[in-house]
Amino acid sequence: MYEGALQSLVDQLGHLPGVGPKSAQRMALYLLEAEPDEVSMLVEAINAVRTRVHHCEICANLTEENTCAICRDIRRDPTMICVVQEPKDIQAIEAARVFRGRYHVLGGAIDPMRGIGPEQLRIRELLTRLQDGQVTEIILATNPNIEGEATASYLARTLATIGVTTSRLAMGLPVGGDLEYADAVTLGRALEGRRHID
Ligand code: ZN
Numbered sequence: 001m002y003e004g005a006l007q008s009l010v011d012q013l014g015h016l017p018g019v020g021p022k023s024a025q026r027m028a029l030y031l032l033e034a035e036p037d038e039v040s041m042l043v044e045a046i047n048a049v050r051t052r053v054h055h056c057e058i059c060a061n062l063t064e065e066n067t068c069a070i071c072r073d074i075r076r077d078p079t080m081i082c083v084v085q086e087p088k089d090i091q092a093i094e095a096a097r098v099f100r101g102r103y104h105v106l107g108g109a110i111d112p113m114r115g116i117g118p119e120q121l122r123i124r125e126l127l128t129r130l131q132d133g134q135v136t137e138i139i140l141a142t143n144p145n146i147e148g149e150a151t152a153s154y155l156a157r158t159l160a161t162i163g164v165t166t167s168r169l170a171m172g173l174p175v176g177g178d179l180e181y182a183d184a185v186t187l188g189r190a191l192e193g194r195r196h197i198d
Contacts (some may be wrong), residue, residue: 006032055087058129060105060122062087070094070102077101082139083126083155085109085148093141099141104129109147110154118154126155130164137165144169 001007006028014024031039054066055061063069070076080101084090090103106121111152129135140155142148152168159166 002028055105059103060087060107060125060150061090061103075100078134079133079136080139081126081129081137084141085143085151089141089143099139101137106142106151109142109151111147111150118158121151123155123158127158128160130159131163135164137167140166140168 009023009028009031010021013019013027015023016024019027028066031042031061052064053062056071057066058071059068061068061070065072077100079101081104082093082099082101083104084093085106085108087105090105093099093103096162104122104126106123106126107120108116110116110118110121138155138159140152142151142155154192156166156168
């Protein structure tokens with residue numbers, strides 16, 4: 001244990017995701033010895049994201065404007081919406097460079113154990129976006145786990161009533177992975193999505 005301010009910094013850094021006690025200590029000691037400019041830039045960067053970054057009015061992606069760069073981009077296909085749980089999922093899909101439509105961030109997944117039902121997600125906002133009839137296809141890209149699957153099923157049932165084509169990301173088994181190590185959900189999906197081999 002250090003004293004006062006230094007220990008306080010170690011504790012604060014230790015709260016960050018993926019940072020264990022040893023890393024927190026290393027970062028705190030680094031900051032203690034770092035150039036003042038470098039420390040100021042870090043402090044400014046933290047303050048800037050806190051004050052400037054918020055959710056896009058349309059899709060809830062992260063942006064500094066009222067709407068995000070993807071929603072503003074007129075070259076994006078307005079007939080397709082890819083539904084994801086979190087803004088970071090948009091980053092992952094964009095990195096694949098295959099999807100040219102727009103997104104909708106739910107802000108989580110249905111998780112009864114944590115008291116998260118459909119009302120807690122941005123499903124109403126999604127349905128509102130579909131009202132003008134421009135969107136013809138919805139891709140459900142929620143996570144391939146129990147909560148993500150429950151959310152996709154709920155959305156598929158809800159969207160079926162309004163006649164929008166719905167598809168689910170085809171999740172394969174991890175390449176090189178052993179079948180016995182795949183979780184049940186992944187295996188279930190792999191079975192459902194099985195293709196006939198001639
Ligand atoms: Zn947006």
